[in-house]
Amino acid sequence: MSFDGFFTHAMVHELNQLLATGRIAKIHQPYPAEVILIIRANRHNYSVLLSANPTYPRIQITEIPFKNPKVPTKFAMTLRKYIEGAIINSIEQVDNDRIVRFNISTRDELGDEQNLILISEIMSRHSNITLVNTSTNKIIDAVKHVGSDQNRYRLLLPGATFIMPPKQDKLNPFIANQAYAQLAQKIDDQDELTKQLQQTYQGMGTDSARELAYQLLHTENVANQYQAFLRSFDQPTPTLAVSAMQKMSFTAFKPADISATTEYKNFATLSALLDAYYADKSQQDRTKQLAGGLIRIIHNELKKNKTKVKKLQATLQDTHQADEFRIRGEILTTYLREIKPGMNEITLANFYDENKPIKINLSDQLTPSQNAQCYFTKYQKLKNAVSHVKEQLAITTTEINYLENIQAQIEIGNPADTEEIKLELQQQGYIHSHSKNKKKKETVSKPEEFTAVDGTKILVGKNNLQNDRLTFKIANKNDIWLHVKDIPGSHVVIRSASPSDETLLEAAKLAAYFSKGRNSANVPVDYVPIKKVKKPNGSKPGFVIFEGQSTLYVTPDVKI
Template sequence: MAFDGFFTHAIVHELNELLATGRVARIHQPYPAEMILVVRAHRHNYNVLISANPTYPRIQITDVPFKNPPTPTNFTMTMRKFLEGAIISSVQQIDNDRIVQINFTTRDELGDNQELKLVIEIMARHSNISLISVKTGKIIDTIKHVGSDQNRYRTLLPGATFIMAPQQEKLNPFIANQAYAQLAHKITNLEELAKELQQAYQGMGRQTAKELAYELLNSENAPEAYQHFLRQFNQPTPSLVEYVNGKVDFTVFPPADSQTIANLTSYQTLSELLDAFYANKSQRDRTKQLASELIRVVHNELKKNKNKVKKLNRTLSETEKADDFRIRGEILTTYLRDIKPQSTEVTLLNFYDENKPLKIKLSNQLTPSRNAQKYFTKYQKLKKAVSHVNEQLAITNQEIAYLENIQSQIELANPEDTKEIRLELQQQGYLRVKNTRNKKKARVQVSKPEAFKSSDGTEILVGKNNLQNDRLSFKIANKNDIWLHVKDIPGSHVIIRDSDPSEQTIQEAAQLAAYYSKGRESAHVPVDYLPAKLLRKPNGSKPGFVIFEGQTTIYVTPNLEIVQQLQK
């Protein structure tokens, strides 16, 4: 079920019950198009996520942790000025559209009562968050500024008069009407009825329309079926549905057609459901946005190095023919007197292959002796190239392994991890430091690795990037702590803060090592473990690179549920 008008109706009902009369305690903007209102209501703090992200726009209460940027944006400062300490009088939906309005009462700088409203438009790339003065109807600020050159109908800029997005001329499904009965009477095909219902009703997504069409077609009493359908949005049963076709979706209530369901997970609230559905998706999307330059640089460097390997392998295959040139030179030298001057080729006995004839090409511009010398020169050149090509191959393959490791870390990274990956790429010369300020930032302290706890309470630390990995393995870890890493695959360094951990703890730490690696989607991933004191870092080696011996190898299959259970 998309975040359509019906889902908006259900989430607004949930939010209004929880947040009405609550006070705004703090305001954060962890990401460019998203803000967090920390609301104290009914003796509980709620983190209200309001997102104008074009891919995942929504409003919900979230338990997913977030980190704030070191410097708040101008939008954040404006929201703090006007909304911190404000009381939420109500959360409401505009008709059955994807527009949510949070109404606030507060006091201005003179202490007079002031009414404000925060309008959240959940409309894909047109999503926005606008703070408006109720008295003047003027916009105080918006998270996305939209000028008249972008939208002639409405300008979304500070100081402009706020104009609501144009409404579609459709029926509000929560206001009494009989359009559904007329349509169900005329149309008996599920897909056609769903399409007509979408055209008739405001805020109805395709999946919602199909659910209503299914109920209407399978009920003898259309009005009763319609009312039952609407009641479910006020008394939701939040469900994460995996369909038989492999698609996963969130719904306000389980689909009526149970034959289409492969797996169903229920949640207490719609916000918990959205956290479960969006957490990983939105994190990956945020990471991609913040790391777009890093992804491009690593992709280009990988492509360049892989092409270099192909060229080096071609050169290496040519060096395998070096002995052929030597043999031709020796045969020409042996039979110099039998070669006629200015010949372009000659056939001579090959005394290296049972005296079989061997055809040898010649240059008619050179004497027979010079032709023989030319073959010897090619032989010497190719022989000398072998050691150089092998050396370059080793260097280039190490470079590819390093870049693939960085690529894997970006895929697994949280948005805040991208700063350290950027710093590493700057230190290694892949990214330019744009100015002296950035150079100072490049010396910032590396953040702490992620902490987990095993079933018996033992602390397990996981490095999320190479700078963290180096710090974890050689600065944080004690010499007798147990170090783990997937075998021959890019991945995180993992440390068990115990010199003699239980088998269960080792298995759980291996799960973490496998999950935070390029092999997270594989089965039976090999993981090496050994005391941290056996690790060695060669001089001049890249961040995250270590050598060791004396390891023990175990095999695990990465499991997200186990990883989540181990999070502290």
């Protein structure tokens, strides 16, 4: 289910019950298009996420931890100035649209009461968060500025008059009407009725429309069923559906038309449901947003090194002709007297293959002896190049493996890992550091900690700096170390010298999950005591060698 008007209706109902009359205690903007309001209500702090992310726009209470930037954004500072400490009078939905208004009362610099509205528009790439002064209807600020060159109808800039998005010519389903009865009487095909419901009603996503169509076609009392469907969003049943192909979807109701191949899981609140659904998706998207510059640098470096490998391989292929140059030089030396001045080529007997005379190109500007020496020089040059080319190939291949490992860490990492990956790339010379205090020691965050069923601690490094610290600083020499076989992944350590088979399996699943093989079904994972893991001198961060390992084959899983 998309975050449609019906889901918005249910979410607003949930937020009003928990947050109305609450006070905005703190405001953070951890990511470019996302704002966190810490609201104190009923003696409890709630972290309310307002997301204008074009891929995952939504509004919810979240339990997922976030990390604030070192310097707050201008929009965050504006919100702090105007609404930090303010009271939320109510939260309301505009019609059945994906627009939510936080009605806020506060006091200005003179102590006079001031009413403001924080508006969250959940509309894909047009999503936005806007703070508006109700007395003047002027925009104080918006998380995304939209100028006249982008939208002539509607400016979203500080000081501009706030204009609501244009209304669709559709019915609000929560206002009494008879359109549903007319539709149900005329149409008996579920797909066609689904389509007509979406065209008729405001804010109706495909899942909501399909569910309503199914219910209307399987009841004798259409009016009662329609009203029951609407009432269900005031008492929702937050449901996560996971198909046999592991495709997830969420709804505010448990579907009446259930599938035998789909697993359904219920949650206490809509916000808990969204946390479960977006946990991985939003983290990956946020990481890619924050690591956009790093991704471009790695892409360019990979492209450069792969081009270099092609050229080195072509040079190596040329070195296979080295013996041909040596043979020509030797034959010319043997038959120097037969070469006449001014000749461009000569055919001579080949004492390496008597049945095949050999044609040799000559320079008419050189003496016979100089022509022979020219071939020996080419031979020696190519022969000397072999060792150099092989050395460069090895160095460049190692570089590519390292960059692909960084690329994989960004893909499987979270936003907090981005800074450490950036620090590593600065240390390795891929990024120029603009820090004035170069002597300042950068601290590396702790590896992620998991607990096995039997209580054993399992530590997972999420980037190369963490991996090195975990393997060579934190772990004991008898702890068990795990890593996916032959592909980029995290270092995993079991804090035990003799873990149970269950703990070993759980750690192997974590190693597979935090690797490039996350989406595979059968991933090989090597494990070995830490004392057998070595780091070669001068090697890149995260690179190790080991021997005497055993291998497990597991399906990646982060839930242990």
